[in-house]
Amino acid sequence: MTNANRKRYFVPPFFGFWDTRPRSLDEVQDHWEENIKKQHRDNQASIFASIRQEYGSDRFEHKLENFKDFGYVPMSIVSYHNLFFHQVRRAFIVESYYPALTGACALGERILNHLILDLRNSHTSKPNYKLVHRKRSFDNWKAAITALDDWAVFEPGIAAKFAELERIRNRSLHFSPETASKTRQDALSSALLIKQIIEGQFSSFGSQRWFIRGTKGACFLKREAESDPFVRNFYLPQCPLVGYRYAIDFLPNGAALVFDSESYAGDEVDDDEFARLHNERAVDELVSTIMPPDPGVITWLLTTGKAEQVTLIRALPSAAT
Structure with missing residues (x-):
């Protein structure tokens, strides 16, 4: 029998769109050694070529500036965040600033709606529940932000990020003469707010309240966090329960297999x-x-957004072979 008290939920960090190329575009520093300078320039040349291939050569200097200003792309544990944020980023880089702006604001509203709809039944005793318990969608950001903050869903600072994004949304989607002259600025600001929300609330690693501190090379959920409604809804479905001896094998199709001992001897560990x-x-x-x-070995199949315990059987050769 599995001794779950000696296991923790492992948070897979390898699904989704991840791009750290902008971090490699800093200027060469004079104090660097010559071989380091050459390596950095060669790396940048390769990155420039990949950006040109991905986004086209037309007005490339503007696209490169946008690529740098947008910065690195974080990875969310929620797959649609990664897809839609990638589309926002692409629109911004190719100078489609208004689609980038409206896309970022729409993604923010979608995130709020998912949080309310997925978590409200876990907070029926809270005062704000009556304001959100019947609706199927929400365009009142203030009510949604207030409810989620009251339910202690947000990490520090996330409610303020949503409130700031709401202000940009309201002046951009409802007529404001300023929008035409500030489209790029507002598109970048809204995208960076979404980035901060994803990193602060939906990351597969970091300093969030639900992660065990100090684990090397992997992140695990605290035992007490397993009962947190946010963690239970957004993290646990894609996290295998493993002991410290687990191993991972990556599959050609992008999925992964996790192998672990069915049981671990000994008492509960903190x-x-x-x-x-x-x-x-x-x-x-x-x-x-x-x-x-x-x-005595159990296996988990990890795919985007899902961790499923599976039984693996190797097919025996047929008599004809």
Whole structure:
């Protein structure tokens, strides 16, 4: 029988769109050694070529400036965030500023709606529940932000980011003479706010309240966080429950298999002890990933947004072969 008290939920960090190329576009520094300068210039030349291929050569200097200003792309645990944010970014880079602006604002409203609809039944005793319990969608950002903040869903600063995005949305979607002259500025500001919201609330790693501190190379959920409605709805469906000896095998189609011992001997471990066991594990302690799995090994199939425990069986050769 699985000793769940010695296991924690592992947060997969490898699904979604991730782009850190903008971080490699800083100017060469005079104090760098010559070989480092050459390596940096060669790397930048490769990045410039990839940007030109991806976004086209027409008005390339403007596109490059937009690429730099937009900055790196974070990865959300919610797959549609990554898809729609990528579309916002592409629109901004190719100078389609108003579509980028309206897209970022629409994505912010969509995130708020999902949070309210997915979490409201976990907060029926809260005063703000009566304001949101019947509606199927929400365009009143203030009511949604207030409710989610009252339910302690948001990490610090996230409510303020949504409120700031709402102000940009209101003056951009409802007529304002300023919009035409500030479209690029507002598009960038709204996109950066979405980026901060994704990083602060939906990241697969970081300092959020639900992550165990100090684990090396991987992130796990605190035991007490497993009952948090936000974590339960947005994280647990895609996180396998594993012990410190787990191993990962990546599949050609982009999915991954997680192998783990079905049971771990010993008493319950707290989060600090789990972190120690994970950080000090040796390579020869890891569960084997051979197929079919050894007896006593359980497997999880990880795909975008889903972690599912599966049984793997290798097909036997037929008599004709």
